[in-house]
Amino acid sequence: GESVGLHLPTLSVQEGDNSIINCAYSNSASDYFIWYKQESGKGPQFIIDIRSNMDKRQGQRVTVLLNKTVKHLSLQIAATQPGDSAVYFCAETSSGSARQLTFGSGTQLTVLP
């Protein structure tokens, strides 16, 4: 039968392993990207951002990579912990959009003990 609702991509990783979450975008004019983390019952929380004049940015345990050629964004989480279990969204914006964010559908990350 026809599926209803969003089919969230899922990623399961062992505690302590590294996680890589991917995101594709379509707007070649997008020049600012943000990764958000949303835990169950909470609002999206900012993790890290990157501008289009960069291809890599590092934070605490997280790294964002941007490949503008193929319009691909990834979030790498080092030494994944149980508290990292959440839905992760990428968001993009451009100056032409008056800085409105366009969100991806999200990826469910589950950290296994």
Added chain:
Amino acid sequence: DAGVIQSPRHEVTEMGQEVTLRCKPISGHNSLFWYRQTMMRGLELLIYFNNNVPIDDSGMPEDRFSAKMPNASFSTLKIQPSEPRDSAVYFCASGPTTSSYNEQFFGPGTRLTVL
């Protein structure tokens, strides 16, 4: 700072009733956004304000939805009359400005159930 504050956190109402959701943005932020999140459609932007003025309301589903921002520290999203398909989590977010590279800070959301 307490972050973006939304109230109520949960609302259960019957079809046809008026629902008012409230938001207090982070002090000093001059942009405010209302989003709706459902399993079917994900996170959707409904409307956003800059300096208390509505800039783009093209995401508002229909005339039953209205939003106001009477001052820099308060906004409301009203649904009248409410319908079961309006059931969703409604988020308010604020940001320093819409003209530069700035993140949006989200509130905890209001979970609305329309019976």
